Amino acid sequence: MAAAPARAAADLSAFVAQVARESITELSKADPTDPARAAALKPLLLKYFDMTDIAKHALGGYWKKIDAGQQQQYVERFVNYIASVYAKRFKEYDGRQLEVKRVRDQGASATVFTAVAGDQDTRLDWDIRTDSGAPLIVDIRVNGLSLVDTHRQEFTSVMSQNKGDITALMGILKSKSLVN
Numbered sequence: 001m002a003a004a005p006a007r008a009a010a011d012l013s014a015f016v017a018q019v020a021r022e023s024i025t026e027l028s029k030a031d032p033t034d035p036a037r038a039a040a041l042k043p044l045l046l047k048y049f050d051m052t053d054i055a056k057h058a059l060g061g062y063w064k065k066i067d068a069g070q071q072q073q074y075v076e077r078f079v080n081y082i083a084s085v086y087a088k089r090f091k092e093y094d095g096r097q098l099e100v101k102r103v104r105d106q107g108a109s110a111t112v113f114t115a116v117a118g119d120q121d122t123r124l125d126w127d128i129r130t131d132s133g134a135p136l137i138v139d140i141r142v143n144g145l146s147l148v149d150t151h152r153q154e155f156t157s158v159m160s161q162n163k164g165d166i167t168a169l170m171g172i173l174k175s176k177s178l179v180n
Contacts (some may be wrong), residue, residue, distance in 0.1 A: 009103035009110075015135050016112045016126050019048045027090055035178040037087035042079060042179055045076045050129060050136040051079050057138075058151040062159045066166050077170055080177035082151075087178070098124065107131075109138075 023044055030040035045051055055078040056063045066074065097117040104111045108131035116122040127139040139148040155169055162168040 009105055012103050012105070012110050012112050012128060012130070012135065014102040015128070016100060016114060017098065019044070019137070020114075023090070024097075027087065034088050035086070037090065038080075038178040039086040040092055041087045041090070042083040045079060045083055046126075048137055050132075050138050051075065051082070053129075053136075054082075054148055055079070057148050057157050059159070060152055060156045062156065062164060062166070065164055070166050070170075074166060074170060077173040077177065080179050081173040084176060084178040110135075136142075 023041065026040045026044060027037050030036040042068070044057075052075050053103045055075045057076065059074065063071065071097050098114040099117050101113045108129065110128050110130055112126040112128060114124045114126065116124070121143075123141075123143050125141040125144075126137055126142070128135045139146055141147070148165055158172060159166070
């Protein structure tokens with residue numbers, strides 16, 4: 001019985017290492033402009049992250065208050081926004097590797113704890129959904145701070161200020177996006 005969790009931990013470690021390696025490779029091949037880096041990051045987000053689930057979580061209870069067409073448009077703009085924001089931030093880690101420290105497997109989900117090589121003060125914890133066949137990332141915590149929860153606070157504040165009207169948030173996401 002102990003071999004299955006050990007294999008799962010090794011598989012998840014390899015998955016995170018692959019995502020990090022592929023991200024670094026694709027972003028280093030891209031033109032060094034922020035729009036080009038964002039365009040290079042977007043397909044990786046769509047491949048390795050559950051962007052619909054992340055977008056829903058970031059919008060909180062407001063998700064159920066918008067119609068299906070608005071939900072689809074919001075997810076598309078959210079993906080472009082996330083690609084743009086994190087392509088800029090990724091420059092800080094250019095050329096750095098991740099070290100997997102440990103894996104906590106919880107059946108349908110897992111967390112892979114990593115640190116940036118050469119910078120043990122920067123910890124990245126990858127929350128991964130494992131119950132849908134291929135693993136998908138649902139959040140990353142940087143030194144304990146959830147990126148999804150941070151966006152949720154920002155987005156629900158905008159939605160609250162605009163009485164639940166998605167128009168203002170959609171405009172903000174579009175204006176901050178470097179890709180289409």
